[in-house]
Amino acid sequence: MDPKFSNNDMVYVVDFVILCLGRFKDVPNIPQFPARKGPEAFRGKAMHSMEYAAMDHDEAASFVKGKKVVIVGFGKTGLDIARECSSANGPEHPCTIVYRRDHWKLPDWAPWGIPFAYFYGNRFSELLVHKPGEGFLLSVLATLLSPLRWGVSKIVESYIKKKLPLAKFDMVPQHSISKDTRSCLILYMPDSDNFFEAVEQKCIKLKKSQSFSFYENGIFIDEDNTQIEADLVIFATGFRGEDKLKHIFESSTFRQLIAGSPRVSLYRECIHPRIPQLAVIGFSESLSDIYTSEMRAKWVAALLEGAFKLPSIYEMQKDVARWDEYMKQSTGEYYYRSSIGGLEIWYNDQLCRDMGINPLRKNGLLANLFEPYGPMDYYVKP
Template sequence: MDSETAANFVKGKQVAVVGFQKSGLDIAMECSMVNGVEHPCTVVIRTPHWNLPDFSPWGLNLGYLYLNRFSELMVHKPGEGMLLSLLATTLSPLRWAFSKYVEYYIKHKNRLDKHGMVPDHSFLNEWSSCSIAVEPEGFYNRVEEGSIKLIKRAKTLGFSKEGSDDSAAVPLYGECIHPRIPQLAIIGFSESFANLYTSEIRCRWLAELLDGKFELPSVKIMEKDIEEWDEYKKRYTYRKYYRRSCIAALHIWHHDQLCKDMGWNPKRKQPLG
């Protein structure tokens, strides 16, 4: 459906959007542009999110806060040694400050208190869950003018029950191989904020494995590694999404582990060609 057909489809209609992430935000914005305040678009929300007005709060690119090796030193990592664990604990106040800095910016920019849309989890939880969305420009201006209405609903109304479900987990070593089914590889199941590059390096890792350049460790070691990654996700991701298999806050660390398996220098990654 092209944009003109979609606009004609919703024109003059009362539209309700269920959900408050990227697709829901985009659809609500498009509907508000077509119908204005005469037929406002209603967004039904179970869980408020730290949706970003832009990627550079007060001119400071989030990459400097969350997408570098220093930022990963502030987070406890799977397989870390005592020194890295101590460093992550020592830097926890800075980790907290980074999160609060971004939260304050979003609350101020979008007037979340006024609209009752302040999340009950931290921005770090949101980031570590791969649930960050950059909202359309002027979204909350549409809310202010009345062409978009935000309605927060109880979490049990019409939605599945929250909470972790161990049966839903897919335990994957290297985020792509089941330790007890090593003949099967799944690429792209686990998310990061560098999805294309992450999937590429996993494909190269798999090719090197199939070519005999290295061997998988024992099932016991693989399962222990999976358990450590699971503990990391439980600690940092928003409880509703920790089964999402997101490695956003540690994607460099993950890439480094794959590089070490292949015999590459993780600090100077080779081209994937």
Template structure:
């Protein structure tokens, strides 16, 4: 396994025996940081409660650095655990992954470059190639480039993905303000990409059935700029991926309001604030 981007590679969603989702994936957790389009009161609360973000992140980091030998294998990420979640730089490893690395049944090589050769793979910085009968080429996807390739026109190629120093300009992570006739499902990332795409497909279905109308081009562009400012603040250099993992409840709330559905998906007030939201909470959207 060749690692090109250092991530927080964790064995499970538990920290010191406590479910990680209660720290980062409920409505209260989203209250701890600023969100695009929020009012003055929510913004003030986010400012006052912001130290909790640092505390939760350090609790998670201390646990995973203790149980996983990332330092030994040169895989400690440069970013905080919270930023990793905010930019989708988090992955779940198979059971006993590092034990298998120690045994030699899994070869782990952090490297920025590699190339294929007749015997297998040549890793940057290594003199000797790695002999392999089968090489699985799974280096991720250049989503913005795929958007450009939809069009033959160079003008539309430039418009659809935007500049590289900006986020891909999609209203609700789905509709381009300058190309409203085209909807894009699957570009936004989260902890569960299937769930993220499914709720946008429902939103798009409501739109196509005339249950709501898109706002003006100027309003959509303003909304995109608000989200861009937010994503750049919390996701760092990984903002192009449109990761919404730490704000998926807020994002889904906007979609629910557009569809005329109740965004509060839990019946009890305390559950709505402190129990993590999951795909099951949106299963019965009309």
């Protein structure tokens, strides 16, 4: 590494750069509002969940105590904040969750005693779906098994609707659980009874709306012209990881290459075909981000050690296009999330083959086909 100086800034000339920026931090995603209908019209405080999360538990509890709180967004962060607000204030000052659409929630990981991973986390489950670069025989098999795929989805959905009072609170999603799995939008609720008890006791209120605006004393729901009074509005609306990644580059060409479309399209979800000296770790989502990121780190390390070479730009672009098309077809409007949910094994198989590692990590055909795969399956002893 050769340090150089330019305009009092230190510049390092390197052979390879690895970005481990984190997708879910730093650049908050705040909805856009018409003029004079955004937070500036609100007498109370509007903040992003990032600011709230920076407080310790006691500080956060004291901060929301006695306040009428509106939480925008119903993902994991929104759910956690709502629980904390309801615990601090009870029904005297109920918090309201405003969100656009319902997604599937899991009460536990064992429908009828069968862990959830047996439905969506083994090789057999991936035989039921079309995969990027799957070949003719696997494509035919996925088509033939599509009724079974539909049946599995309905079985799991029936179990969830039996265990959770989704219908009672108008929370049944209009799409399949398979779509939420592929989009990494499933929400695990280990203490779901406490949440729905809080909803039943009016400690938490739920309000679905495609849009809203601010007024002096709270927020205004555009669809039914209702007002929700608030002292505090917390945006649990995620982050703009694409912007953070894009703006790290001074070069406008690199900015356009890396984040010029709804999805950050990378070869093996790591390397842009046109910027092969740059790896991005931890950007594409999976159902288990930590171990997927670890697999990518191992793959990049093997690349730098010379265990394999990248294919041509053309071949990498073809592979990226296949994954892009899969994500468009399987996740629809959530294509931008860059999710490999539901295909982690297929994806890890590609990484293993590149590194010269046997992708079949279990002993025996039946175990490899039906047992769930997890982090320990890819652990290699030094």
